[in-house]
Amino acid sequence: MLYNFDDIINRKNTNSMKWDNIKLFGRDDLINMWVADMDFPCPEPVVKALKERAEYPVYGYSFPPDSLYEAIVERLDRNFGWEIKKEWIVFTAGVVNGLYSAVRAFTYPGDEVVVQPPVYYPFFNAIKDNGCQVLHNHLAFDGERYTMDFNKLEELFKPITSFPVRMPRIKMLILCSPHNPVGRVWSKEELTALGEICIKNNCMLISDEIHGELMVGDVKHTVTATISQELEQQSITFMSASKTFNLAGLATSFAVIPNDHWRREFIKSRAGYNSGNFFGFTALEAAFRYGDEYLSQLLLYLRANVKFFTDYINNKIPRLKVIKPEGTYLAWVDMRNLGMNTLELQDFIRSKARLALDDGYAFGPGGEGFQRFNLACPRIILQQALERLEQAVEEL
Ligand SMILES: Cc1ncc(COP(=O)(O)O)c(C=O)c1O
Known part of the structure; x- marks a missing residue:
């Protein structure tokens, strides 16, 4: 069409x-x-699938069908060369909702979470509303282009023993990839450098990849977790069809969590989430299968x-x-x-x-x-x- x-x-x-x-x-x-x-x-295939589902007049509790898990597994492999297991997928009621769950699951009040401003502002709320502290690793800007400042990031992890004393309590870093608002699609090299710092410092890397299919320049998106198996275990990736296919009002997204322990903890922290929104599941599957x-x-x-x-x-x-x-x-x-x-x-x-x-x-x-x-x-x-x-x- x-x-x-x-x-x-x-x-x-x-x-x-x-x-x-x-x-x-x-x-x-x-x-x-x-x-x-x-x-x-x-x-159009999304609208058709939603109409068909709406025609069937029972809107009771449901769960994501196997075919949806398969559609996600196939798409991540096809588009990003990322081979995931179906069990790694956890649904959330939107990415921001998932970020709140992640901060809640893996921090104690007072812990620090790193973000790289200027950045999508709900990141700050997800951190502060869970009683944690926002730590800024400002993006570097040369007037034309933004880059990540790895030297400053390394510094944040170092204790300062002279006055004023600082003992870092960094639990996680929330990455925006591609980066809203500055539009960068991070290169493999940049993600590798970032991943190394996170692994070295035992810092979880939370990667918000909601814009990962919206490539408007000449570069390709790399899923952070594909950089290495070690980083795959050290990261949680948030994805959704909502930006790519304009489905944000259906409040459906998913996290990919390869680390078994982290997945269990994350699932526990999705306070009040039960069966999900089946219109969201229907739309997500139709978009991933027939939206190209x-x-x-x-x-x-x-x-x-x-x-x-x-x-x-x-x-x-x-x-x-x-x-x-x-x-x-x-x-x-x-x-x-x-x-x-x-x-x-x-x-x-x-x-x-x-x-x-x-x-x-x-x-x-x-x-x-x-x-x-x-x-x-x-x-x-x-x-x-x-x-x-x-x-x-x-x-x-
Ligand atoms: C980087 C980023 N993450 C998350 C969201 C919102 O996602 P959701 O509506 O699934 O919570 C947006 C929306 O603009 C965004 O730009």
């Missing part, structure tokens, strides 16, 4: 977080490019959107700088040149450019002066948003 991603789908008055939660922005004339879901329809035709067309469209967006800003709004994503459909834009503080920039984007974006500072240190755009929308909307932004910058 040929998908037309240029079609505009009205999402207003559909209880859409992105389009209807306007209280947050205080006005309703904004173009919404914040929350990471897509203004596109889902793959959709995905290949989607990636072409997203790549063209990234190019359109980048070219427009480079040519017409050169005071801004796009950090071109390698993965995700999110663009991270450096607006520090406008010389505004965080609140001035927030107000400028909302009141003058009339856009609903994600403010960079929410992603933690290093995000100040940046804005995150969601490019998963029809190109004409992207163009309208860019015209608003261009005019607002010209009027400064």
Whole structure:
């Protein structure tokens, strides 16, 4: 089937977080490019499978079918060369929900968890809401590209015996791979270096790979756990069909946990999770089995959107700088040149450019002066948003 991603789908008055939660922005004339879901329809095989399931009028407790486990095992092998065992898969009600469970399962209050800001902000909440401390290993940025700072990371693990004394209590590191918001797809070398540090320091590596199939640059995604068998045992990988196939509202995802002991502990910590959401299971299986035709067309469209967006800003709004994503459909834009503080920039984007974006500072240190755009929308909307932004910058 040929998908037309240029079609505009009205999402207003559909209880859409992105389009209807306007209280947050205080006005309703904004173009919404914040929350990471897509203004596109889902793959047709997913819609068909959901309709068929909905037709059968019993919605009682259920469990994930064997065919779903098989679809996941096959896809991870086919797409990432990762041979997993069916038993390693544990379902969760969304990736963020799974991250909360992981922190709860493997830490005591006061323990430290490392994140690499600017990064997807619910990581901070999952750590703090479980009584742990966030430890920042800031990404390095040379003005063009972000990288991980391995030297600083090594330093975090070292006790400091002179004043002020510090005895590290680092239990885990939460990696965003590909990285939201900066769009990096981490290379094998980078993941190897990170894995070595984690193994050496007995630190669990929690790898959020929800964007792992959204490749919009020239590089391929490497699943962190495929770096070595040792790292496979030292990591928990979170995955989902929700970003790739636009199914976030079904709140279904899974963790792959090869370490038997950790898997048992994780399962215990999924407080209140019983049978899962069978619409979510149905959609996940249909997407993984029959969604590739959709995905290949989607990636072409997203790549063209990234190019359109980048070219427009480079040519017409050169005071801004796009950090071109390698993965995700999110663009991270450096607006520090406008010389505004965080609140001035927030107000400028909302009141003058009339856009609903994600403010960079929410992603933690290093995000100040940046804005995150969601490019998963029809190109004409992207163009309208860019015209608003261009005019607002010209009027400064
Ligand atoms: C890196 C990352 N992890 C997790 C999520 C949310 O996942 P879920 O809706 O499954 O909790 C997002 C959504 O934007 C994300 O970007």
